[in-house]
Amino acid sequence: MASFNLKINNKSYTVEADPAMPLLWAIRDLVGLTGTKYGCGIAQCGACTVHLNGVPVRSCSLPVSNVANKEITTIEGLSTDNSHPVQQAWIQEQVPQCGYCQSGQIMAATALLKKNPNPNDKDIDTAMQGHICRCGTYPRIRKAIKTASSIMNSKASVK
């Protein structure tokens, strides 16, 4: 066991953990933010996706010892009131069914749009194909990313 300082959603947490413990379990069980999900444990499904210094990563396969003092953002850090454009688009397009994979999907889409405000279908495929949705919400995810893009662009043009 060792002590680690985690910066999650602009807050600092000190956790006592086995250095090999994946970030996923530190976020869920030590910090208590349960929006980030366990799906496979081997970086195959994307349900556990969080941002590390703005880049989407699989928290199930990242030891907590590797992420100390780096900026971590979870689904709770996007906004708690669903005001983030990607969350708004997800609601507008009624994407979730069971909803379990959607935290990861939303984190991946947010990272994509930050890098590329106008993604085409191919860009969406590349950014999102690491994410499994067993309910099959893929057609709506594609639509919602385009909707989020236009929400963000119209906000940007107002500024």
Added chain:
Amino acid sequence: MTANSKISRRNFIRISSISSAALTLGFYKAASGSVVSVINPASETARNVELNAWISIDPLGKVTIINHRSEMGQGAFQSIPQIIAEELEVDLNDVNIVFAQGSQTLYGSQITGGSSTIRGSYKKLLHLSATAREMLISAAAKKWNAPSSECYAENGNVIHRGSGRKANYGSLVEEAVRLQPPTDVKLKDPKDYKIIRKPMPRQDTPLKTNGTATFGLDKRLPGMLYAVVERNPRFLGKVKSFDDSGTKAVPGVKHVIKVQMNVFSHKREGVAVVADSLWSAMQGRKKLKVEWDDSGFEHHSTDQLYARMREDVKSGKLHSFKTKGDVDRILSSSGNVLEAVYETPYEAHACMEPLNCIADFKDGKCVIWGPIQGPDWVQAEVAPMIGLKPEDVTVNMTFLGGGFGRKAFLDYPHEAALISKEIKAPVQVVWTREDDMTQGPFRPGMLYQCKGALSEHGSIAAFETRIAGQNMGHQNPGADRNSYNDSATEGLPETYLNSFPNYRFGDVPLESPVPVMWWRSVYSSTNAFAFESFLDEMAVAAKKDPIDFRKQHFWDGRYHAVLDKLMEVSNWKQRKANEGYGVALTECFASIVGEVVKVSRKSDGKVQIDKVWAVMDCGWYVNPDVIRAQVEGSIVMAYGASNFHATEFKDGKAVQQNFNTYVMPRINDIPEIDVHIIDNEEKAGGVGEPSLPPFAPALTNAIFDLTGKRIRKLPFALKEA
């Protein structure tokens, strides 16, 4: 608003709703169907019932709707309140939705399976909600000394037409409670619906976009420990011995115990590692050494299972269950006999949320929390397994991260309850992805031998299907293993049989240690591939258009309407030379769904799916957008099972353990899906499952149309087609 004022307001609401009368309506027993009971919460009998009824309106006008079914993605969380809000005349946004606890007495069946939520309860819910509305109207009329006929309800208020006087439901509750519920309420004409039939956004969506929806894995109880279980990978094996010395040395590990849980007629055995964190439990499990006794049962491979099924359809003892005419005579005398064998794989449910369950066994009672499809079943069935009476078991549903039939099984709540009982603490048992994917129960792998003869007019003169594969019902304790599998024609519209002059269906049950269970759309998910592929083969042999050929065998206008709509939206008749079109139509859980798949060759010569059209006739329906979502999702799931994944067995164990080998369709694999809903006033049918079965045969029929090659075994790689 400060935190303090929030708390005091919440307390105020809670206290006032306990101390004053609330209008609470529900059925005492679903069995007695039409009896609506008004319960005065001040009375002794109502004390237990109050929180568990369907609708409750407190004196502040706050409406609480209890949802008795689980929400696993299919939209019941939205659809049940949408029905109630329509006839109750309240704004859906002003309604508080609460999951019911498990209780057959209060809600009737709560099992969320068979796509039964709406079709099983909509009439009762409409009636109940209208009854509450009429009582509130009567209460207002009495208060104003006006005839009820001059009053109407709107948006949580009763309004007097002449004077414009208005009373909030909350202010009428005390009076309404004293009224006798009317027995002759009039339901709305569907054309007057304001909420039903509208694509109302789901109330659970905002919870699922900011991480606040509580799934089973997210639930925590004070003092809760975590457990993972090393279970026998060969289904029937026993724990011979185990060495937990390494496990107990892992910091945080508290207990290592042997567990057994019921899996149909057998016990599944394992060793549970209980720790103060999930991570510690997982680390402890890695150090565990278990010796299994795997004697006394077969260690199958997939090849062996299918070889046996191939033999069974030829020479096994057939349990016939649907016969008409003289199939043998027609098949032996006709010069125009077709024969084909179709195979479908075993599948894991692979819900994105792996199985998990919390149990807190204390003082002769047990409280369960989890992603559970049948809370009433858990209460009724698990109670005796853990030595309790059903009323001492409380079952709470969380949101389910997928269900598809798997979370209707009782093994994981049973196991959690046993562990909690033994360690005397609340515990959450978590199945890893590998546990979830390898332990089953699985969708059974099936094999179908179809034979058919055409008449000289090109219609079906005889139809026979011999089916091999496991009969789910035969796994139950005391099951008659000589009984036929009456689900073995599910998916095939019954109305076809009217026009087949001779037919026989029968099955040869396969014995195997592999546990099998419902998987979205159950046997329809595999049957449809055989039946709708074979009908296509018959259509081609009869030199007829596949849609025309099907229509010729349907004597019911609903099927024609679905096929006509499909033809229209897909431009079926206007196909180009380099395109393949395939159709399939199935009936599952009282809904009729037709699908057309269009394929073409890419520039590299590989086959691609260009588009899928689906037409759903589910009769009376609630929310068109939820239906569209279910159709889209069913097609994606069907595509997974037809082209991407399967569970295989080797040496008695499941081979595919995680998503690296159980390969799922991804966003880049999914074609455009165009969904159409038929508008009619037929009885409500299911929505969550019926659009899964037609996809695979529509796809393989399209590939035949393009390439002339029949695909009779699933899954297959599209790029190899």
